[in-house]
Amino acid sequence: MSDTLTLPTRRDEDYRYSDLAALETLWPITPEEIHVAAGAEESLQVVLDGEAAVARHLVITLEKGAKYDLRVLSAGPVYGRFALDVRLGEGADFTFGAAQLATGSENLEIVTKVVHAQENATSAQIVRTVLAEKAVGTYLGCIGVERGADGTDAEQSVRAMLLDRTATANAKPELEIFADDVKAAHGCAVGELDAEGLFYLMSRGLPPADAKRLMLQAFIAEAFSGAPESDELNAAAQARLEAILG
Amino acid sequence: MLKIENLQAKVADKPILKGLSLEINPGEIHAIMGPNGAGKSTLGYTLGGRPGYEVTGGSATFNGEDLLELEPHERAAAGLFLGFQYPVEIPGVSFVQFLREAANAQRKGRGEEPYSGGEFLKLAKEKAGLLKMDMDMLKRPVNVGFSGGEKKRAEMVQMGVLDPKLAILDETDSGLDIDALRICGEGINSIMRQKDKAVLLITHYQRLLDYVKPDYVHILSAGRIVKSGGPELALRLEDEGYEAVVHETAA
Numbered sequence: 001m002s003d004t005l006t007l008p009t010r011r012d013e014d015y016r017y018s019d020l021a022a023l024e025t026l027w028p029i030t031p032e033e034i035h036v037a038a039g040a041e042e043s044l045q046v047v048l049d050g051e052a053a054v055a056r057h058l059v060i061t062l063e064k065g066a067k068y069d070l071r072v073l074s075a076g077p078v079y080g081r082f083a084l085d086v087r088l089g090e091g092a093d094f095t096f097g098a099a100q101l102a103t104g105s106e107n108l109e110i111v112t113k114v115v116h117a118q119e120n121a122t123s124a125q126i127v128r129t130v131l132a133e134k135a136v137g138t139y140l141g142c143i144g145v146e147r148g149a150d151g152t153d154a155e156q157s158v159r160a161m162l163l164d165r166t167a168t169a170n171a172k173p174e175l176e177i178f179a180d181d182v183k184a185a186h187g188c189a190v191g192e193l194d195a196e197g198l199f200y201l202m203s204r205g206l207p208p209a210d211a212k213r214l215m216l217q218a219f220i221a222e223a224f225s226g227a228p229e230s231d232e233l234n235a236a237a238q239a240r241l242e243a244i245l246g
Numbered sequence: 247m248l249k250i251e252n253l254q255a256k257v258a259d260k261p262i263l264k265g266l267s268l269e270i271n272p273g274e275i276h277a278i279m280g281p282n283g284a285g286k287s288t289l290g291y292t293l294g295g296r297p298g299y300e301v302t303g304g305s306a307t308f309n310g311e312d313l314l315e316l317e318p319h320e321r322a323a324a325g326l327f328l329g330f331q332y333p334v335e336i337p338g339v340s341f342v343q344f345l346r347e348a349a350n351a352q353r354k355g356r357g358e359e360p361y362s363g364g365e366f367l368k369l370a371k372e373k374a375g376l377l378k379m380d381m382d383m384l385k386r387p388v389n390v391g392f393s394g395g396e397k398k399r400a401e402m403v404q405m406g407v408l409d410p411k412l413a414i415l416d417e418t419d420s421g422l423d424i425d426a427l428r429i430c431g432e433g434i435n436s437i438m439r440q441k442d443k444a445v446l447l448i449t450h451y452q453r454l455l456d457y458v459k460p461d462y463v464h465i466l467s468a469g470r471i472v473k474s475g476g477p478e479l480a481l482r483l484e485d486e487g488y489e490a491v492v493h494e495t496a497a
Contacts, residue, residue, distance in 0.1 A: 199296050200334040201344065204404060205322035205352035214347065218338025218387070 014083070017138040017170045019107040022053040022079035029083070031057045036066040038089075043069035043228050047236055048080050055081040062092035062121075071227045072098040074108045075240035084112040088121035096125040097223040099237055102135035102167075103244045109138035116144065116179075120151035128223045129160040130216055131167035132244050138170040143184060145177040152179060156186035161193060161219060163212070163244075209245040216241055247272050247309060247444050248293075248412055254303035254469075255292045262288040264469035265304065270412065270444045277447040277455055279480060280466035281488045286448045287331060289466070290416040294328035295321050309411070322348075323355030325411030327404075329418050331448075333397040336388040341400065342370060344388055349407055366407075373406030377433045394421030402433040413438050414446045419454035431457025452484040467492045 005028050008015035015023070036042050040063075048054055054077050062068055066089065074080045086094055100108040114123050129137040143154045160169035173186045193215055201211035220237045224230040248270040255263040262285045270276055280286050292299045293306060295318040306313040308324060316324060336344070350360040361369065374381050377399040389397050398418055405413055415434070419427055435458055438445045447458060455463075455477065463479040464471045465488070472492055473479065483491055 194334075194336075195297065197334050197336045199294075199318060200330065200336070201339075201348070202318040203294050203296075203322060203328050203330075204345070204348035204408065205319050205355070206344075206348050207319050207351060208317075210347060210351060211319075214339050214344060215336065218336070221338055 014111050014140060016140075017107070017109060017136060018081060019053075019079040022107070023055065023081070026053060026055040029055045029057045029081075031059045031085075034058060034060045034068075036060070036062045036068050036092075038063040039065045041067040043071075045071040045227065045229050045233060046073070046082070047233070048072070048074045048082070049076040049236060049240065051076055051078055053077055053079040055079075055083075057083040058085070060084070060086045060094075062086070062088045062094060064090045064118075065092060067093045069095045069227065070097075071224055071229075071233055072096075072110070073101075073224075073233050073236055074098070074110070075101040075237060077108065078106055080106075080108045082110050084110070084114070086112070086114045086123070088114070088116050088118070088123060090118040090120060092121045094121075094123040095226070096123075096127075097225070097227060098125075098127045099220045099223045099233075100127070100129040100137050101220070101237065101240045101244060102130070102137055103132040105134050107136040107138075109140070111138075112141040114141070114143050114154065115146060116149040116152040116154060117146050118149055121149065122153040124155040126157045126223045127159075128220050129169060130163065130220065130241070130244070131160065131169055132163040134164075134166050134168075136168045136170070140170075140172045140174075142174040142176060143186075145175075145179045145182050145184070147178045149179045150181040152182045152184070154182070154184045156188075157222075158186070158188045159219070160190045161216065162190065163193070213238070213241050213245055248313075248446075249307045250293075250304070251306075252304035253289075253292070253301070253306060255288060255299055255301050257288060257299055261302070262469055263292065266466070266470055268464065268471060270446060272411075272444055273441045274462065275439070275445045275447065275458060275460045276462045276464065277449060277460040277480060278464050278466050278471075279449060279483055279488075281492075284466040285469045286466055287416055290328055290414050290448055293321075293326070293414055294318060319351065320355065322408070322410075323352045327408055327410035327413040329401045329405065329413060329415035331417040331420060333389045333392075333401055335390045335392075337390050339388050341384045341386060341388050342367075345370065345384075345404055345407055348404075352408060369407055370403070373403045373437075376406060376436060377402050378429050379403055395423060395426035398422055398430055399426065399433070402430055402437070406433070406437045409437075411442065412444050412446070414448065416448045417450065418447070419449055419451060427453060428457060430454075434458045452480045455480050465492060
């Protein structure tokens, strides 16, 4: 990931779908370093719920046997970028759960690079994106497994839900594997709410907005399942969903 | 209560209902039987307001209101319940949360106070007991991992909690074993057999009618009701088959 002071352009893969005008007002992005010591267990939750444009870049190093649980809710910014560089030591464990909720002409993006540098580390990424009107939501996620990092178990589950046909979801899960004994699962899907499920809920008396909210709450909750503060994250997501669904 | 006149509807540009008329009064239980493809499920979905089921003619009046003008959730609030042949699984959405929100949305639509958490749980527990369903199951996501019989019993629990005026039950008996059939039948009787309520049972078979005795039986064929009668008509169908009875009508 580029740390230079030059403003990126569209040709920069990591900034391909960014709102470059908004990015310019935030440039350069100062990386925030997080170091999790050997055997330590830490967690962090980030809620981006203001309207102002925001861009963050976390650089996380996990030492041997360290555990880190990171949850991000991006729901509100006109432009919101959350970039992540993670490096896992031997037997380290990294969990990333994120939800992006956008409407209007908002542009939200999550860009991750998770590198398994040594043996037997595990990582799981779950990203759920809900987009209405002309919003753009992006996930660019690369998993790297370095030479010798055998016993790696890396997971990526990326799903986006379009509430209007005018919204755009971009998703690019990537794997770069240089070891032999590796388990890497990735799933990626962009879709719309299940019409049959919606009718079922409405037939029981739920107005359309409530039926959609209920289904989307469940969709988003997947990203926060198992988080230490999942209730808080789900409540904040629900508030934003209600605003989006009007 | 429900008056359907010359109802015509199409699905994906294919006419399915071709002039169906039916009147249901409070206190009555009607059964609609008919061969595959006759339009039985289409009738249920059209009355429920499912998107894609387009009414091309006729009318349906529910307690004086034009049913076809209402949105699906408004039909529910007006007192219509549609029991699904294939209840939909909704991962992640808790059954009790959904049912409580639905019940309260209906009450709000009618200008009534919402159920408190305690009131609702008591009511749900009572109806679950009626259908011999474990409350723990209802804490799970809607219909996910339910067996065919559990799904149908869960539909009846919903019906009990929502307390509709008219229930249209689309093949509630399909996929049920003998015990579940009896439990569902008894549930329907206990919830719906009342002076001010009515039921429209859509079914292929006589067996559900052994438990829920209909006052009227109608045969639906090619989008129209071709014959109506009392409970004996269902027994004749079972003996002679649709073809013989429908053919006799046409002759």
